[in-house]
Amino acid sequence: MRQAEGVRIDLHTHSAVSDGTDSPAELVATAAAAGLDVVALTDHDTTAGWAAAAQARPPGLTVVPGMELSCRYLSADEPPVAVHLLAYLFDPLHPAFAAERVRLREERLGRGERIVTALAADGYPVDWRQILARSDGGVVGRPHIARALVEAGVVDSVDAAFATLLHHRSPYYATKADTDVLEGIALVRAAGGVPVFAHGLATSRGRVVPDGAIGEMAAAGLLGLEVDHPDHTSDQRAHLRALADRLGLIRTGSSDYHGSNKRTPIAVCTTEPDQYAALLAAGTGVAVYAD
Ligand code: AMP
Ligand code: FE
Ligand code: FE
Ligand code: ZN
Numbered sequence: 529m530r531q532a533e534g535v536r537i538d539l540h541t542h543s544a545v546s547d548g549t550d551s552p553a554e555l556v557a558t559a560a561a562a563g564l565d566v567v568a569l570t571d572h573d574t575t576a577g578w579a580a581a582a583q584a585r586p587p588g589l590t591v592v593p594g595m596e597l598s599c600r601y602l603s604a605d606e607p608p609v610a611v612h613l614l615a616y617l618f619d620p621l622h623p624a625f626a627a628e629r630v631r632l633r634e635e636r637l638g639r640g641e642r643i644v645t646a647l648a649a650d651g652y653p654v655d656w657r658q659i660l661a662r663s664d665g666g667v668v669g670r671p672h673i674a675r676a677l678v679e680a681g682v683v684d685s686v687d688a689a690f691a692t693l694l695h696h697r698s699p700y701y702a703t704k705a706d707t708d709v710l711e712g713i714a715l716v717r718a719a720g721g722v723p724v725f726a727h728g729l730a731t732s733r734g735r736v737v738p739d740g741a742i743g744e745m746a747a748a749g750l751l752g753l754e755v756d757h758p759d760h761t762s763d764q765r766a767h768l769r770a771l772a773d774r775l776g777l778i779r780t781g782s783s784d785y786h787g788s789n790k791r792t793p794i795a796v797c798t799t800e801p802d803q804y805a806a807l808l809a810a811g812t813g814v815a816v817y818a819d
Pocket of ligand 3: 612726
């Protein structure tokens, strides 16, 4: 065991089971090579990568089973705001939560097909069945469509695909009926998990919720805020840190690594060991994979 101060913890990464590019086995190898002691696998809306990550786990690396749940914050006077809820250490077999993940994955299929059909109708050379086949039975998202656009020579990078055709204001954008975040929090807690609000102030991704909504989420059982994230400015991090302290929430820091689908390297932001300890203590649905 290394000294507690030297422990490096990244609690938000994606594999090719959702919209990253490393297989779960490659991802844990990448984590170890980057000098991480703890990595959480948090694919969107699925736990399908957990077993392979556990199996391939190099000695000395702790793998935290997690997920990023697609949610929306609903209010009386504003349109819904897309919010992502990280969930750690929940029981993957909890029936209501498992059923909600199935529903979300089906939403992704319908919505992905709508985006691709609209692009194809305007002459972009993309094909839904090909994109689906390339996703390998995993969770389909806009990054899969972005890669298809790169491969067809329409744009020269995934980033460029998002900047031009796939961003949330694009005429090709389609929404999906994501989980009401207050229900999402309740489901994660019911399954013994630890809900953490992901990249809550990342304005580059679209509208963000006001502090009052985060207060409501805390009252509904939210346990943490992702403070250090590549998409947050230093002012946004300071604001979230203060808010976490005020609401008594765990503070996390993570890379949101997506392999080559994003330029963000693994471990570029990390979580403090005492905050990780608090998260571990709160999760009762399943154990970490460790030596
Ligand atoms: P979806 O879940 O299908 O709405 O797609 C959202 C996903 O797209 C996020 O989880 C990111 O992985 C990715 N993403 C969002 N914006 C960008 C961007 N500008 N460049 C690359 N990937 C992005
Ligand atoms: Fe993603
Ligand atoms: Fe996210
Ligand atoms: Zn993510």
